[in-house]
Amino acid sequence: MTALGLLPTARTGKLKLACFKFSSCDGCQLQVLNLEDELLALAETLEIAYFLEARRRELPPPYDIGLVEGSISTPEEEERIKHIRRDCRMLVAIGACATSGGIQALRNWADVGEMTRAVYARPEYIATLDTSTPIAAHVFVECELRGCPINPQHLVELISALLVGRRPNIPTHSVCIECKRRGWPCVLVSQGKPCLGPVTQAGCGALCPGFDRACYGCFGPMEQPNMPSLDSWFTDELGHSPRDMRRMLRMFNGYLEPFKQASDHYERREPAG
Amino acid sequence: MSDASQRADGGRRTIEVKALARVEGEGRLYIRMRGGHVEQVQLNIFEPPRLYEAFLRGRDFREVPDITARICGICPVAYQMSCCHALERALGVYHQVDPEIRALRTLFYCGEWIESHVLHMFLLHLPDFLGFESALGMAAEYRPLVARSLRIKKAGNAIVALQGGRSVHPVGACVGGFHKAPDPRGAAELAGELKWCLDDMCDLLLQLARTLKFPELTRDYEFVALVDEQQYAMNLGRIKSNKGLNVDQEEFGDLVEEHQVAHSTALHATLKGRGAYLVGPLARLNLSAEKLHPRAAELVPKVCDAVGANLPWRNNYLSLLARGLEVVHALATACDILKDYRPPARPSIPLAPRAGVGGHGTEAPRGICWHQYRVEADGSIASARIITPTNQNQVTIEEDLRLLAPQVAALSDEQAVLRCEHLIRNYDPCISCSVHFLSIRRDGSRA
Numbered sequence: 001m002t003a004l005g006l007l008p009t010a011r012t013g014k015l016k017l018a019c020f021k022f023s024s025c026d027g028c029q030l031q032v033l034n035l036e037d038e039l040l041a042l043a044e045t046l047e048i049a050y051f052l053e054a055r056r057r058e059l060p061p062p063y064d065i066g067l068v069e070g071s072i073s074t075p076e077e078e079e080r081i082k083h084i085r086r087d088c089r090m091l092v093a094i095g096a097c098a099t100s101g102g103i104q105a106l107r108n109w110a111d112v113g114e115m116t117r118a119v120y121a122r123p124e125y126i127a128t129l130d131t132s133t134p135i136a137a138h139v140f141v142e143c144e145l146r147g148c149p150i151n152p153q154h155l156v157e158l159i160s161a162l163l164v165g166r167r168p169n170i171p172t173h174s175v176c177i178e179c180k181r182r183g184w185p186c187v188l189v190s191q192g193k194p195c196l197g198p199v200t201q202a203g204c205g206a207l208c209p210g211f212d213r214a215c216y217g218c219f220g221p222m223e224q225p226n227m228p229s230l231d232s233w234f235t236d237e238l239g240h241s242p243r244d245m246r247r248m249l250r251m252f253n254g255y256l257e258p259f260k261q262a263s264d265h266y267e268r269r270e271p272a273g
Numbered sequence: 274m275s276d277a278s279q280r281a282d283g284g285r286r287t288i289e290v291k292a293l294a295r296v297e298g299e300g301r302l303y304i305r306m307r308g309g310h311v312e313q314v315q316l317n318i319f320e321p322p323r324l325y326e327a328f329l330r331g332r333d334f335r336e337v338p339d340i341t342a343r344i345c346g347i348c349p350v351a352y353q354m355s356c357c358h359a360l361e362r363a364l365g366v367y368h369q370v371d372p373e374i375r376a377l378r379t380l381f382y383c384g385e386w387i388e389s390h391v392l393h394m395f396l397l398h399l400p401d402f403l404g405f406e407s408a409l410g411m412a413a414e415y416r417p418l419v420a421r422s423l424r425i426k427k428a429g430n431a432i433v434a435l436q437g438g439r440s441v442h443p444v445g446a447c448v449g450g451f452h453k454a455p456d457p458r459g460a461a462e463l464a465g466e467l468k469w470c471l472d473d474m475c476d477l478l479l480q481l482a483r484t485l486k487f488p489e490l491t492r493d494y495e496f497v498a499l500v501d502e503q504q505y506a507m508n509l510g511r512i513k514s515n516k517g518l519n520v521d522q523e524e525f526g527d528l529v530e531e532h533q534v535a536h537s538t539a540l541h542a543t544l545k546g547r548g549a550y551l552v553g554p555l556a557r558l559n560l561s562a563e564k565l566h567p568r569a570a571e572l573v574p575k576v577c578d579a580v581g582a583n584l585p586w587r588n589n590y591l592s593l594l595a596r597g598l599e600v601v602h603a604l605a606t607a608c609d610i611l612k613d614y615r616p617p618a619r620p621s622i623p624l625a626p627r628a629g630v631g632g633h634g635t636e637a638p639r640g641i642c643w644h645q646y647r648v649e650a651d652g653s654i655a656s657a658r659i660i661t662p663t664n665q666n667q668v669t670i671e672e673d674l675r676l677l678a679p680q681v682a683a684l685s686d687e688q689a690v691l692r693c694e695h696l697i698r699n700y701d702p703c704i705s706c707s708v709h710f711l712s713i714r715r716d717g718s719r720a
Binding site for chain 1: 292293294295296297298299321322323324326327328332333336339340343344345346347349392396400406407408409410412416419420423424426427430437438439440441442444445447451452453533534535694
């Protein structure tokens with residue numbers, strides 16, 4: 001990705017940042033407010049023009065950078081994202097919901113009518129789509145930051161890169177590389193735990209292996225993961241069933257390829273009933 | 274400002290805030306008045322339903338802490354702690370959890386109370402008292418105050434990160450305890466910073482109590498909270514109220530009735546035979562003030578003196594100070610736990626799947642977060658139920674607004690809206706979690 005001509009100039013003044021929420025838990029927006037050391041400097045460098053969770057004041061569009069948290073799961077959201085696209089020069093989808101559909105995308109494999117009836121006494125009051133999908137399934141997105149939640153330093157890196165006109169340095173390799181750098185023993189090899197680190201994009205800092213547990217894939221699939229190799233490890237060596245495999249892959253980024261494709265494959269291999 | 278509008282027609286006046294700012298999640302306020310008479314008050318929650326209850330069915334019980342954390346990015350620890358205790362009850366191991374693991378859970382919760390309360394007090398609520406649209410706007414005039422609060426918030430996040438790697442959706446907790454106990458070196462490093470924050474928070478709290486002007490809206494609320502014999506309750510305790518409610522954890526779920534209304538994707542909770550109630554810091558403080566850590570307890574008379582009101586406080590604008598006292602309590606408690614910290618003999622207890630049902634609530638920063646799970650013999654989840662703090666407070670918020678509305682009837686549009694928003698923020702409503710997964714029967718009663 002290049003700088004996209006977003007450099008602030010004497011004429012344009014500060015870049016205008018907006019932050020929008022769709023179907024989500026608020027956690028990725030909170031990561032912005034969790035930049036305790038950078039927050040005040042950030043607010044001085046950029047014009048925080050629209051950010052409902054943090055401020056009441058709203059400056060009118062257009063915005064230079066639009067951060068979008070959450071997935072598209074209602075008819076209203078389907079419409080609103082189109083308006084936001086028109087209002088923003090650059091759109092950045094932040095977090096697993098915005099980049100994959102999130103955990104609520106589990107509905108994509110189910111009967112949403114049945115699910116709504118299970119949760120609400122008056123399902124007719126509820127307007128919801130049959131699917132929960134990422135922002136890029138609806139509008140063009142210039143950049144995506146993965147993670148459930150995002151790593152706030154990725155956001156600082158992205159904004160810093162935009163301000164000086166260079167390419168942001170966001171890793172696309174696997175969690176394994178981070179894990180080795182931190183010197184954690186491999187939980188898959190040494191403890192036989194079903195770690196998704198080999199197929200998951202880095203960015204979290206290899207947190208789970210540091211806590212002696214298997215990575216559960218919250219940054220989603222890395223570029224070109226070797227799913228067949230994972231299969232031979234998990235099913236042949238560790239004895240996991242197709243049902244286990246489906247469940248592990250269908251978590252916070254389950255609707256993102258190739259996790260989706262692999263989970264569908266395992267579902268077809270599950271015994272009937 | 275928020276998209277607020279008022280219309281006047283035939284003596285009828287409508288106050289509407291289409292998207293509430295400085296709250297977590299998406300909510301709308303709608304008040305309709307004729308003269309001084311309030312015709313309709315709605316806190317309209319339009320956060321999209323994410324149908325957690327439905328997709329939790331069939332998942333393994335061990336996955337529940339990571340999944341339910343995603344209901345709310347602001348209070349994931351509350352979801353993890355509530356579901357862990359509920360599932361331990363379902364699996365029949367609730368009484369086997371080691372005291373050292375319980376202490377680590379208290380520490381974990383202290384971190385979340387600190388970061389969530391400080392975020393709300395200084396970044397979301399204080400601008401109402403000082404007349405700013407945001408803390409970012411406030412920083413121009415009060416930069417040192419904002420910077421000090423950010424340092425304390427960061428320390429709260431650091432406690433959660435010590436035990437879970439990160440403050441949003443931490444990965445350390447599991448049913449039965451923790452995947453791994455914190456490293457003593459990391460714990461020792463954090464202790465020094467927490468001590469500094471404790472002293473500074475005491476100072477900030479007194480400053481707020483002495484300088485802010487607190488609007489008056491006194492009501493005879495039913496305050497409901499966990500009450501523990503030994504300590505200021507976070508994870509354990511019976512559920513009690515100032516009006517005689519006294520039930521054990523499992524019973525609480527039977528008492529709560531939830532209703533679906535057309536204007537909200539969140540359900541409205543009331544107590545059977547009792548009606549609306551209030552959960553959160555004000556309820557906890559009023560029911561358990563004598564169990565506060567001595568560092569917080571010694572501030573209570575000074576704070577009461579400053580605002581001219583002794584406990585119990587029946588004015589929810591004082592919830593800002595109740596949160597402040599709880600931050601002091603949490604910082605002091607965390608300092609004590611970290612001072613003598615040694616890793617426990619085991620970070621978690623052994624678990625085996627079995628069929629069972631368990632219900633348990635813990636004190637999220639905003640109030641009781643109660644979970645119930647039915648587990649199958651193979652460890653998969655058969656059904657789940659969650660009662661969130663904001664569902665429980667929603668009826669009370671609307672009742673408060675109904676009382677406030679005549680007082681703001683004579684004000685300008687902008688001023689009236691600001692006053693209503695200030696009141697709503699007394700509750701620190703967490704709208705993202707209020708829309709989740711309650712199981713109710715088709716006739717509208719509880720399953």
